[in-house]
Amino acid sequence: MAERYSSFEPKGTRWFLQRITAGFLIVVLAFHFMLLHFVNHAYEITFMGTQARMSQIGYFATMVLFLGTATFHGVNGVYNALVNQGLSGTRKTAVKYTLVGAGLLLTVQGIRVALAMTGMNVTL
Template identity: 60%
Template sequence: MAERYSSFRPGGRRWLWQRITAAFLVVVLAFHFFLLHFIYHADEVTFALSSARMESWAYYSLMILFLVTATFHGVNGVYNALINQGLKGTKRTIIKWTLIVASVILIVQGVRTANAWAGITILPF
């Protein structure tokens, strides 16, 4: 009989956060799908309309939280899948730090994009 193996420790926080972020993503994706496919149709979605939505702090905050949550969920899932495949030692460390750096870059660029859409200027670049 096959033995179940997972890189998540029973009762561990990474396992719990993977489930919490999954539940949050299901709700936010349903909201996104409903808003952009039933309220507004594809031919009605414009940059100006998206910018107007991003000017609302509630919508802006939700999109930033969505960005961070999706990034964590995806990177955590990929990292643990690689560990389940037997990634160990130096390769594991290199992959871990590569994923962390890629996540930071993705989040920083996503926030910069959201700020541009919302008309928020924080940094001069």
């Protein structure tokens, strides 16, 4: 059996990370909803207010981490859902790289947005 898989890439890693990110996301997503719907009402959001929040280093770091974990958790979840439905072969490989690409794009764009929210010029 040993040659059928590589011991350097245990299949359980993604399963484990999915649970770890879940634990983090539970807390941060709840916090995010509370802050932007109850503490600050969504309809009162202005760029000034956003900039004030994002300029705090702790908040900024939390939001970037939030983005990263949410992207992983979501994209990995989609991939798992498709594998569960019997996705295999070339289509599986194609879906895998499409999802990795989409995830990276989302993260990069998200970080640009986060930096812009601090007032930084990120126009290309």
